Amino acid sequence: MPDGVVAPPRPVTPSTILADELTEICRQLEFAADADPALVDRLRRSRDLAAGMDPYLDVCTTRESPALAELARRTRSADWSTSTAGTGLEQEMLSGHVEGQVLKFLVHLSGATRVLEIGMFTGYSALAMAEALPENGEVLACEMDPEVAHFAQECFEQSEVGRRIAVAVGPASETLERLAAADRQFDLVFIDADKPGYTGYLQQLLDSELLAPGGVIAVDNTLMQGQPWLDDAEVTANGSAIAAFNAALTYDDRIEQVLIPLRDGLTLIRRVDR
Numbered sequence: 059m060p061d062g063v064v065a066p067p068r069p070v071t072p073s074t075i076l077a078d079e080l081t082e083i084c085r086q087l088e089f090a091a092d093a094d095p096a097l098v099d100r101l102r103r104s105r106d107l108a109a110g111m112d113p114y115l116d117v118c119t120t121r122e123s124p125a126l127a128e129l130a131r132r133t134r135s136a137d138w139s140t141s142t143a144g145t146g147l148e149q150e151m152l153s154g155h156v157e158g159q160v161l162k163f164l165v166h167l168s169g170a171t172r173v174l175e176i177g178m179f180t181g182y183s184a185l186a187m188a189e190a191l192p193e194n195g196e197v198l199a200c201e202m203d204p205e206v207a208h209f210a211q212e213c214f215e216q217s218e219v220g221r222r223i224a225v226a227v228g229p230a231s232e233t234l235e236r237l238a239a240a241d242r243q244f245d246l247v248f249i250d251a252d253k254p255g256y257t258g259y260l261q262q263l264l265d266s267e268l269l270a271p272g273g274v275i276a277v278d279n280t281l282m283q284g285q286p287w288l289d290d291a292e293v294t295a296n297g298s299a300i301a302a303f304n305a306a307l308t309y310d311d312r313i314e315q316v317l318i319p320l321r322d323g324l325t326l327i328r329r330v331d332r
């Protein structure tokens with residue numbers, strides 16, 4: 059990739075991976091002399107069905123604010139491969155337009171004033187949720203990596219509602235322990251950090267008073283690129299962590315949950331035992 063040219067995001071959701079696969083199969087079939095033209099046509103239609111969905115969701119969803127657009131632009135322009143920030147950071151981590159609008163909607167619907175985010179990255183979802191809060195509302199965003207936290211804070215400073223976001227730098231499990239000890243409570247919690255940590259974060263929330271009565275927990279990447287249900291997929295540590303997390307939810311009588319196939323999967327959880 060020449061200097062200054064930013065690579066487009068990789069496909070990291072089941073629908074974009076499917077669209078990518080179908081595009082490649084169609085491309086190969088176009089060179090196959092003996093391919094059945096009717097079958098190629100059906101494949102093209104399947105490709106268009108898969109590839110067209112996300113752009114259509116984008117145009118049908120309320121536009122993001124200029125501050126969110128600028129934060130997304132800065133995130134895409136940064137070269138994460140040479141960043142001295144924590145290893146494994148990449149532009150694909152950013153939740154983005156449609157999921158950001160869903161999170162804003164959740165804040166409005168739930169009437170939340172106290173939001174906890176576990177895994178902030180460059181701050182797209184934190185800023186989206188802050189935009190939906192009332193003037194006295196707050197997002198407390200946990201982020202392990204000090205450099206990416208600094209990047210996010212610079213973006214928050216340039217936005218109108220950035221003052222509603224407080225950042226806690228360090229391992230989220232330790233931050234949660236401190237918050238629980240300080241009797242803090244949250245109406246909405248968004249979990250989007252290290253996938254092997256998900257089960258622990260949920261237990262910390264359910265074993266403490268951190269989740270306010272009637273509170274909602276939203277959990278990102280619960281489809282994990284299809285790994286939990288694809289037998290032949292190369293299952294990564296994240297894939298098995300999400301498969302175990304999803305399975306554990308179905309046995310937990312304290313909660314009710316629904317997995318929404320938005321991007322890489324968004325699970326909504328509420329307590330039913332209190």
Ligand SMILES: C[S@@+](CC[C@H](N)C(=O)[O-])C[C@H]1O[C@@H](n2cnc3c(N)ncnc32)[C@H](O)[C@@H]1O
Pocket residue numbers: 144147151152153154176177178179180181182183184200201202203206228229230231250251252255
């Ligand atoms: C998927 S990104 C978050 C994306 C963000 N919510 C958004 O929508 O743009 C995950 C973030 O979690 C952070 N993270 C990973 N492990 C963590 C931990 N143990 N405690 C706190 N943050 C962690 C990573 O540094 C990364 O920035």
